[in-house]
Structures are given as structure tokens and as C-alpha cells.
Amino acid sequence: MKALSLFSSRHSYLKYIALILTLLVIYTLTHGSQLNLQNEQIQQQQQQQQQQQPKDINKEIPPPPQQQLNDQHIQTPEKIETPPNVQEIINKEEIKDYIKQSENLPNPIKDTHQSSSSEITDITNKININNNNQIFEQSSPQKSEKVKATFVTLARNSELYDLIKSIRTVEDRFNRNYNYDWVFLNDEEFTQEFKDLTSSIVSGKTKYGKIPQEHWSYPDFIDLKKAEDSRKNMKQQGIIYGDSESYRHMCRYESGFFWRSELLKDYEYYWRVEPGIDIMCDLNYDLFKFMKDNNKLYGFTISIHEFEKTIPSLWEHTKKFINDNPQYLAQDNFMDFISDDKGKTYNLCHFWTNFEIASLNFWKSEAYTKYFDYLDSTGGFFYERWGDAPIHSIAISLFTSKQSIHYFDDVGYRHGVYGQCPLNAQFRYDKKCHCKADDDFTFRGYSCGKKYFDKMGLKKPDEWESYQ
Structure with missing residues (x-):
């Protein structure tokens, strides 16, 4: 009977609701901080793994050949961002073939000083990105060998x-x-x-x-x-x-x-x-x-x-x-x-x-x-x-x-x-x-x-x- 009277009382009902909300807040705060801590630990582990692993050049798209490239001053940029519509234009099979052929190429960041001009030519002439961001096969001529x-x-x-x-x-x-x-x-x-x-x-x-x-x-x-x-x-x-x-x-x-x-x-x-x-x-x-x-x-x-x-x-x-x-x-x-x-x-x-x-x-x-x-x-x-x-x-x-x-x-x-x-x-x-x-x-x-x-x-x- 006392229990029934407790729930029948408006004052007691409000106290009960407040108690429930308090418990929910305490639970959320304690468990949420644990989740954030776990996420931070996971991110730190991923960053450490990335720093320990060598960079995979096969996932990078090589830079476009310049129309007026100077043979004696060939530079290979460390990275070039793919234009927004590249993935819509490039055939996936062509990318797979290119990545397969690129497995033995030198690292463009670590080995630039060791790469010959002919090696750089092979990289830059495989795919040519023109001013309209259109992709086409570049077999001949080799633009990097232009004469003055x-x-x-x-x-x-x-x-x-x-x-x-x-x-x-x-x-x-x-x-x-x-x-x-x-x-x-x-x-x-x-x-x-x-x-x-x-x-x-x-x-x-x-x-x-x-x-x-x-x-x-x-x-x-x-x-x-x-x-x-x-x-x-x-x-x-x-x-x-x-x-x-x-x-x-x-x-x-x-x-x-x-x-x-x-x-x-x-x-x-x-x-x-x-x-x-x-x-x-x-x-x-x-x-x-x-x-x-x-x-x-x-x-x-x-x-x-x-x-x-x-x-x-x-x-x-x-x-x-x-x-x-x-x-x-x-x-x-x-x-x-x-x-x-x-x-x-x-x-x-x-x-x-x-x-x-x-x-x-x-x-x-x-x-x-x-x-x-x-x-x-x-x-x-x-x-x-x-x-x-x-x-x-x-x-x-x-x-x-x-x-x-x-x-x-x-x-x-x-x-x-x-x-x-x-x-x-x-x-x-x-x-x-x-x-x-x-x-x-x-x-x-x-x-x-x-x-x-x-x-x-x-x-x-x-x-x-x-x-x-």
C-alpha cells in the first residue's frame, strides 16, 4: 500500500523521474569517456603503424608531363592530387595495369636523385592529364624529349x-x-x-x-x-x-x-x-x-x-x-x-x-x-x-x-x-x-x-x- 501511495503522489513521481535522469547522465558520462579513450588509443596505434611502414608509390598517380619540359631540369613532384573527375574517366582496368607495371619503379620521393631522365620519362608519359583534366594514352611522341x-x-x-x-x-x-x-x-x-x-x-x-x-x-x-x-x-x-x-x-x-x-x-x-x-x-x-x-x-x-x-x-x-x-x-x-x-x-x-x-x-x-x-x-x-x-x-x-x-x-x-x-x-x-x-x-x-x-x-x- 505504501508503494502504491508513493506512485500515486505527484510529488513522489517527480522525484522518481529526477532520480532516473540522474542515473542516465552518470552512466553516459562514465561510458562515453571510456569510448573516447579507446578511440584515441586506436588512432595513436594507427599513426605509429603508418610512420613505421614505407610509403607505397603504387597508390600514387604520376605527375602530368609539362608541354615545355626542359630536358636538363626534370623535376618530379612528391605528390599530385587527382582531379575531381579522374575516377569517372579512367578505366579501372587501365589503372590496375598501370599499378602492376609500376611495381618496379623507383620511389619518386626517396630516389629522385638516383632516377635517370629516361626513368622519369617512363613515369610521366604513361598517362597525360591535359588542361581540361581529360585522360588519354600517351604513347608517342615523348614530350619530355622535346628539342629547343x-x-x-x-x-x-x-x-x-x-x-x-x-x-x-x-x-x-x-x-x-x-x-x-x-x-x-x-x-x-x-x-x-x-x-x-x-x-x-x-x-x-x-x-x-x-x-x-x-x-x-x-x-x-x-x-x-x-x-x-x-x-x-x-x-x-x-x-x-x-x-x-x-x-x-x-x-x-x-x-x-x-x-x-x-x-x-x-x-x-x-x-x-x-x-x-x-x-x-x-x-x-x-x-x-x-x-x-x-x-x-x-x-x-x-x-x-x-x-x-x-x-x-x-x-x-x-x-x-x-x-x-x-x-x-x-x-x-x-x-x-x-x-x-x-x-x-x-x-x-x-x-x-x-x-x-x-x-x-x-x-x-x-x-x-x-x-x-x-x-x-x-x-x-x-x-x-x-x-x-x-x-x-x-x-x-x-x-x-x-x-x-x-x-x-x-x-x-x-x-x-x-x-x-x-x-x-x-x-x-x-x-x-x-x-x-x-x-x-x-x-x-x-x-x-x-x-x-x-x-x-x-x-x-x-x-x-x-x-x-
């Missing part, structure tokens, strides 16, 4: 739409895989349209420069009346560009000044591209890297005879320079290509410079700069009509070993009426060439291709006799 090289184009604003076709064919056939820069030069300021359109289709960086007036004008020592009379005389003779002043400035600039441009100071090699050219075969290797790896200084696609009436005194001046400076004549030179009588006369053979891949350092050499300065002092660029092609060709043939010269027989190149096309049908199919062997100029009568092969000691293509 650029394309060079001398063009007027009025040539923009002819030039766009040239850029497009070079990009499609070659540069879309390598993203080399492009330097544009003009004796006037480039228009904004020129800059916008060219930069939109070049995969590398674009640079634009105005030629200094002193590089595109008459030197003080030139007799302007004599130069004018020479142009009139050549026009009467029907000599191509015989009466053109701008053509003479262009040839002088390409011979002695383009390689002095500040825009080219950071490059070792260049590839000259002009409006109206076509590249007709896929180029699935880095031509710049080929040049550097094989110690080549000059590469060409077409050789041809010069118009003798444009350079009547060039060889006599060249012989005088050599007689006065015999130290510049290379021992294993290519005199046999440009002269059929051991240097007495010039046979007019030269490399067509509207396509050339060459070393900028060669033009900057003492031998070439002094050769150009001497030729320039004679006034032959304006009193006659000296082209940059014979001057480049004579210099590279005399001042370096002939082994530094290379004929690119696989480009499929055309400029105007002359073209170079691989003669082997299977090769043309494999490289998706859109040229015909019948149009190849290499072994035709007016070409110097046959002489080049003979004097270089090279085996001609099996098909060459059918295309003479």
Missing part, C-alpha cells in the same frame, strides 16, 4: 590566307603531336586578324616580330643608282624577280639577319615554312630531335640548280673569302656537291630554302657571320640578285662536315611547281601520302638529287630509275 626548336615564317599580312593553308598542313601532318612554337616575322606590324587567326590554329606558342629597319633597307654603302640600273637590266632579260626590290631585301634578310631576331634567342633549331607549301605525308617522328640526336646541322627536301644570271660574281667572291680565311674550310666538306672541278667553278647546285630545318648556332658561327659580312660588303644582293638559297648551301657545304647535312626523303613536300614525294608505294600508303611518285623532282634533270646521292655515297631508292 620552333617554326619560322617570314610573311606579309596580305599572305595570311595562303599561309594558313601551310600552317594547317604542318600542324595536321606533324606539329599536332609535338606542339612546337611558331615565330612570325614581318617588315611591317602584323594585323590583329593575322595574329588571331594564326594563333588559333598553331598548337604551340606563337610569337610575332617586326623586322628592324636596318635589316630591311639599303646599307649606306650601296649605290642606289647602280642598283636601280641592275634591276632594269634584269627585267629586260626576263630574270625572275629581276626588278623586285622587296625580293632582294628578303634574300639579304634570310641570309644574314633572321637568325639574329630576339624571338629566336632561346631556340637551337628552326623549321622554315612559307605560304603556299604542302606537307603530303604523315611525319610520325620528331624531325627536330632526329637532327639533334644525329648531329645534323642542315636538312632539306629539294635541291635544284640556280639561275646563273642572278649570281654571276658570287663564286668568285666565295673563292676570295676562302683564300683569305682557309681556317674556315672544313676537312670533310661537301665541295663535290657544289663544284665539279674541285672549287674552280660553281655548278649552281643548292638546297631549296623554302623548306629547311637547320641549326641556328651554325648561322651564328664565326665562319658564317664573317662570310655573310664579306658578301654583304660587295653589294651583290642589290647589284645582282643573290638568293639566300645558294648562300646557305655554299656555306653549309664548305664550313661543316658533309655528314651534318640530311635529305628528308619522307616528307612529301611541294612548293609551286616542284615537289618531293616518296617513291615507294607501300611507304606512301603507310604514311597516308597524297602525292604521286610521278611528281617527284629528286632525280629529274634540273634537280641536283642524283649528284647528292652519288657524292654522299648513298644508295638510291629501288624505284629511282623510273622517275628520272
Whole structure:
């Protein structure tokens, strides 16, 4: 009865509720602290285990290769965070395969100082993460082996739409895989349209420069009346560009000044591209890297005879320079290509410079700069009509070993009426060439291709006799 009266009393009921709540609070506090203590102990144990265990590099995604990676300063960051959408794009099986292949790779943190550049290349080129965080397989080319090289184009604003076709064919056939820069030069300021359109289709960086007036004008020592009379005389003779002043400035600039441009100071090699050219075969290797790896200084696609009436005194001046400076004549030179009588006369053979891949350092050499300065002092660029092609060709043939010269027989190149096309049908199919062997100029009568092969000691293509 007392118990019943206790529960029936409102006052006693409230006391009972308070007692129950007090017991619950005491229980929670005592057991909760024990749980927190246990969690802290577990976390401390996990941290100690992580510090004792070596880092597993196979769980890290390697850093993306940089577009402008310098071969001599390769750095491997310790860690790179995966972009948010990577897991949505990467195939899980590809990740498993990559982790399996990565088991024997060096630790990027502990062994960076021991890793060779080739080992780092293997790591960075397996997966490439571009600016849009998209993932794609990167098999070739190897971006970490890029050469300090650029394309060079001398063009007027009025040539923009002819030039766009040239850029497009070079990009499609070659540069879309390598993203080399492009330097544009003009004796006037480039228009904004020129800059916008060219930069939109070049995969590398674009640079634009105005030629200094002193590089595109008459030197003080030139007799302007004599130069004018020479142009009139050549026009009467029907000599191509015989009466053109701008053509003479262009040839002088390409011979002695383009390689002095500040825009080219950071490059070792260049590839000259002009409006109206076509590249007709896929180029699935880095031509710049080929040049550097094989110690080549000059590469060409077409050789041809010069118009003798444009350079009547060039060889006599060249012989005088050599007689006065015999130290510049290379021992294993290519005199046999440009002269059929051991240097007495010039046979007019030269490399067509509207396509050339060459070393900028060669033009900057003492031998070439002094050769150009001497030729320039004679006034032959304006009193006659000296082209940059014979001057480049004579210099590279005399001042370096002939082994530094290379004929690119696989480009499929055309400029105007002359073209170079691989003669082997299977090769043309494999490289998706859109040229015909019948149009190849290499072994035709007016070409110097046959002489080049003979004097270089090279085996001609099996098909060459059918295309003479």
C-alpha cells in the first residue's frame, strides 16, 4: 500500500523521474569517456603503424608531363592530387595495369636523385592529364624529349590566307603531336586578324616580330643608282624577280639577319615554312630531335640548280673569302656537291630554302657571320640578285662536315611547281601520302638529287630509275 501511495503522489513521481535522469547522465558520462579513450588509443596505434611502414608509390598517380619540359631540369613532384573527375574517366582496368607495371619503379620521393631522365620519362608519359583534366594514352611522341626548336615564317599580312593553308598542313601532318612554337616575322606590324587567326590554329606558342629597319633597307654603302640600273637590266632579260626590290631585301634578310631576331634567342633549331607549301605525308617522328640526336646541322627536301644570271660574281667572291680565311674550310666538306672541278667553278647546285630545318648556332658561327659580312660588303644582293638559297648551301657545304647535312626523303613536300614525294608505294600508303611518285623532282634533270646521292655515297631508292 505504501508503494502504491508513493506512485500515486505527484510529488513522489517527480522525484522518481529526477532520480532516473540522474542515473542516465552518470552512466553516459562514465561510458562515453571510456569510448573516447579507446578511440584515441586506436588512432595513436594507427599513426605509429603508418610512420613505421614505407610509403607505397603504387597508390600514387604520376605527375602530368609539362608541354615545355626542359630536358636538363626534370623535376618530379612528391605528390599530385587527382582531379575531381579522374575516377569517372579512367578505366579501372587501365589503372590496375598501370599499378602492376609500376611495381618496379623507383620511389619518386626517396630516389629522385638516383632516377635517370629516361626513368622519369617512363613515369610521366604513361598517362597525360591535359588542361581540361581529360585522360588519354600517351604513347608517342615523348614530350619530355622535346628539342629547343620552333617554326619560322617570314610573311606579309596580305599572305595570311595562303599561309594558313601551310600552317594547317604542318600542324595536321606533324606539329599536332609535338606542339612546337611558331615565330612570325614581318617588315611591317602584323594585323590583329593575322595574329588571331594564326594563333588559333598553331598548337604551340606563337610569337610575332617586326623586322628592324636596318635589316630591311639599303646599307649606306650601296649605290642606289647602280642598283636601280641592275634591276632594269634584269627585267629586260626576263630574270625572275629581276626588278623586285622587296625580293632582294628578303634574300639579304634570310641570309644574314633572321637568325639574329630576339624571338629566336632561346631556340637551337628552326623549321622554315612559307605560304603556299604542302606537307603530303604523315611525319610520325620528331624531325627536330632526329637532327639533334644525329648531329645534323642542315636538312632539306629539294635541291635544284640556280639561275646563273642572278649570281654571276658570287663564286668568285666565295673563292676570295676562302683564300683569305682557309681556317674556315672544313676537312670533310661537301665541295663535290657544289663544284665539279674541285672549287674552280660553281655548278649552281643548292638546297631549296623554302623548306629547311637547320641549326641556328651554325648561322651564328664565326665562319658564317664573317662570310655573310664579306658578301654583304660587295653589294651583290642589290647589284645582282643573290638568293639566300645558294648562300646557305655554299656555306653549309664548305664550313661543316658533309655528314651534318640530311635529305628528308619522307616528307612529301611541294612548293609551286616542284615537289618531293616518296617513291615507294607501300611507304606512301603507310604514311597516308597524297602525292604521286610521278611528281617527284629528286632525280629529274634540273634537280641536283642524283649528284647528292652519288657524292654522299648513298644508295638510291629501288624505284629511282623510273622517275628520272
